Amino acid sequence: MRVELENLSKAWDGVVGADRITLDIADGEFVAFLGPSGCGKTTTLLMVAGIYKPSGGTIKFDGHVVNEVAPKDRGIGMVFQSYALYPHMTVFGNISYPLRIQKVNKTEIKERVQKVADMMGIGDLLDRKIVQLSGGQQQRVSLGRALVKEPQLLLFDEPLSNLDARLRLTMRGEIKRLQEEMGITAIYVTHDQVEAMTMADRIAVMSGGVLQAYDVPTDLYEHPKTQFVAGFVGNPPMNFFDVEIVAMDGEFRAKSGSIDLALPRDRAEKAAAAGKDKLIMGVRPEDIYLVDDAEPAAPGRTLTAAIEVVEPLGREDLLGVTVNDVEMRVLVDKTKGAAVGDNVDLVFDMSSVQFFDPETEQSVLWT
Amino acid sequence: MGSGKTGRFFSYAFLTLSIVPILVGYTWLVIATVSTRTRGLLPINAEGGIGGLTLGNWSFVFESAIWSAMLNSLLIAVAMVIGVGIASTSGGYALSRFKFPGRKGFLTGTLVLHAFKAEMLLIAIFFVLRWLGEIPLIGPYIGFNSVGGVALVMVALELPLGIWLMKGFFDNISWDMERAAMIDGAGRFRVWWQIMLPQVRPGIAALALFTFIAGWNAYLVPFTFTIGTKVANMPVYLNQLISDTAPVNWNQVAAVGLFQMIPLIIFFIFTQELLLNIYAGGSKGT
Structure with missing residues (x-):
């Protein structure tokens, strides 16, 4: 019916x-x-x-x-x-x-x-x-x-x-x-x-x-x-950051205090076209990795973070980390043996990054 | 564990002590009904020695007046159980589930009415009953000086308690069960009759019991609104016995009192388990 x-x-x-x-x-x-x-x-x-x-x-x-x-x-x-x-x-x-x-x-x-x-x-x-x-x-x-x-x-x-x-x-x-x-x-x-x-x-x-x-x-x-x-679809929920999008040397970067990440061109151009000073950037916990042999540090997409919480989920660990004062959640493989208090390097996969208008909370990428 | 044992000892001792007066009272009552006189718990004969047992006090069971009083008591009690039962289960359901104008006022109104003692309303009720008695055909059965009229008044006085009690029971049933029944194809009446009423059976049982006892022991209303022995119920009959005979034969009064209790005792024996259930949980199952 x-x-x-x-x-x-x-x-x-x-x-x-x-x-x-x-x-x-x-x-x-x-x-x-x-x-x-x-x-x-x-x-x-x-x-x-x-x-x-x-x-x-x-x-x-x-x-x-x-x-x-x-x-x-x-x-x-x-x-x-x-x-x-x-x-x-x-x-x-x-x-x-x-x-x-x-x-x-x-x-x-x-x-x-x-x-x-x-x-x-x-x-x-x-x-x-x-x-x-x-x-x-x-x-x-x-x-x-x-x-x-x-x-x-x-x-x-x-x-x-x-x-x-x-x-x-x-x-x-x-x-x-x-x-x-x-x-x-x-x-x-x-x-x-x-x-x-x-x-x-x-x-x-x-x-x-x-x-x-x-x-x-x-x-x-x-x-x-x-x-x-x-924020509601996907578990654990997406991380949100208030950022500015800056164009430098033909390259787009998302900046906010200690965060400075290179963006893929297609999404960054769309986001910049919205013409907002500030945007909310969303990165899923599963798109952030600990730097190691399999995931080498990438220039422009790596940040150093301190581990605050480790929640073992069985197959994976959910980490609560801070980059200076910015909190975020990261989903990592269990084998990497992360411990509270460690300082680690995180590499961000920005290919599925999201951007939202801070006033309307609507996506600036998809309508 | 030692403290548990002494604790149990003390609770038994306390319970035993507290029922002693009641036991003594009932024993006295039973002994009095088969004696010509008593001193303390001992039956006394004419010479002042122990003895003088007699069944003479029970001779009233061969008179028709006591049986007519018993029948009237039973009629009032049963009519009350039915009347209060139907009105409370349907009214309680409506008040629990429906939104309608005046619902809140009705609820507070019944609560306030319940606070009025029946004595305050006697004169007003008298006029109402006299008026009801003038209705052709059914008037003589529901008006002044009729068992029906007494039952009607007693039902009205019992309803606030009944409606509130049943509303409380209905309030505890999940809306989902009702919704499921409506989706399954049941209309409002069927939902009430087939789905809701079975859930509140303990409440109906408790209400029926309270109402029956209230009807069986009713004194003030029947005494006020009936004249003569034809429509008297048991408590009224007992009162007539005390005021009509001089000197009062208290041993006979005791026998009639005991006789009045017999149906209730039987009732309690059979419903004891059900009653315990009501007081233990209120509702059974999920």
């Missing part, structure tokens, strides 16, 4: 939950609403579900405005963070509930529930009480209940947030696989950018009730249109 949101807004007594959200979702597409808590992503989802009435704008399903259509008539299935199962019913009772309301005949209910339950790997748990299930099993029941009525649109409200990390990984893959196999359009609300990046065809990044960007995951990562998107 094709979903179109046009200037969709929601406000309660002057508090804005969602502000003129406009986006469209193609049939069979998997879209993630990504943003920090309170950004309006769940509000928008609940408007699509029909639980909240929009204060303004329209929601269209396959070209028809559904603003006034009751949730039960929208042909949707929804999975909640809290699972929202009915604790007084068995697993069978929960999954069959939508069908029982539709007065589907008993043998068909049994068949369809069994089929969905088998698909979810809970086929042998149908007689269990909800409280006897683990969190992962409960979420499968919840997913089964959403799927059993064969909805046109699946809505997910942070469905994996209450699960442990391992389970989250498996469920992530399973949800994606199911959605692809069944070809159901899906909206997936999450604050976890890894989930959004790995699962979604397109990501809508939201902040403060406003849609910040709506793009395919790689574009969000490589061509962030706002400073918010650049």
Whole structure:
């Protein structure tokens, strides 16, 4: 089912939950609403579900405005963070509930529930009480209940947030696989950018009730249109510096106090064309390296830094360093054995450097 | 571990000591019902010696008045459980979930009303009941001097507590469960009946129990709004017994009192486990 949101807004007594959200979702597409808590992503989802009435704008399903259509008539299935199962019913009772309301005949209910339950790997748990299930099993029941009525649109409200990390990984893959196999359009609300990046065809990044960007995951990562998107997408988050762009001997440099780095010509020219005295420069932690045999110091792109914090992430170490008084995060290979207090040379890969207007926080490279 | 043992010893000692007066009182009551006279806990016969046990105090069970009083008590209590139950579960749900004009005023209003003692309202209620009694057909069943009228007044007095109690229980249920049910295809009424009510069962049980006891022991309202023995309930009957006979046969009064308690004791025995659940957790499950 094709979903179109046009200037969709929601406000309660002057508090804005969602502000003129406009986006469209193609049939069979998997879209993630990504943003920090309170950004309006769940509000928008609940408007699509029909639980909240929009204060303004329209929601269209396959070209028809559904603003006034009751949730039960929208042909949707929804999975909640809290699972929202009915604790007084068995697993069978929960999954069959939508069908029982539709007065589907008993043998068909049994068949369809069994089929969905088998698909979810809970086929042998149908007689269990909800409280006897683990969190992962409960979420499968919840997913089964959403799927059993064969909805046109699946809505997910942070469905994996209450699960442990391992389970989250498996469920992530399973949800994606199911959605692809069944070809159901899906909206997936999450604050976890890894989930959004790995699962979604397109990501809508939201902040403060406003849609910040709506793009395919790689574009969000490589061509962030706002400073918010650049900082939110990617983990650990991008480093930002206030810099001036200076042209010297036909070469562009980003300068600010102790920072002085040579810039690639194409990006620097675009940034300089914005005509701002100061710009915000963004460099990802994974684009900064410790100088060693594999990564030799490069003239104009090397700075000396002091290590303040070392956070072992397993395969890599996340370093918190300062270059004089400027703080930044650097992601390095574990084998390099960095220690707190060491002074190290860092080499910057500037090929994917980003620049933002300090006033509007819009990218000066991408529009 | 030693301190744990002495601690337990002291708590048992304390509990034992504190229930002694209650135990003595009930023992006295039971002994009194089967004696002609008592001195302390001892039954006394006419000569002043120990003895004189009799079942004469229980002769009232062969009179129809006590059974009619019992039936009236039961009618009032059951009508209250049903009336308060329906009004509180539906009203509490609406107040917990819907936004409507006057919601806040209603909530504070009921709370303030609950603070009024029933005594203050007796005269006003009298006029209301007299007016209700003039309604054709149903008037005689819900007006002054009818069991229905008494039940109606008692329901009204119990409602503020009931509505607030049920609103509190509904407030504790996540909105998501309700949203899920609505997306699954349930309308408002079905959500309330099939999804929400089962979640607040402990609350309904507690409310039913409180209401039943309040109805069973109701004295002031039935005493004020009924005349004669036909519509008297148990407490009113007991009062009539005390004021009508001279000298008062206190041993018979004790027997009637004990008789009145029997249904409640049975009720408690059967619901003890449920009650403990209510006080322990409020709600079970996730």
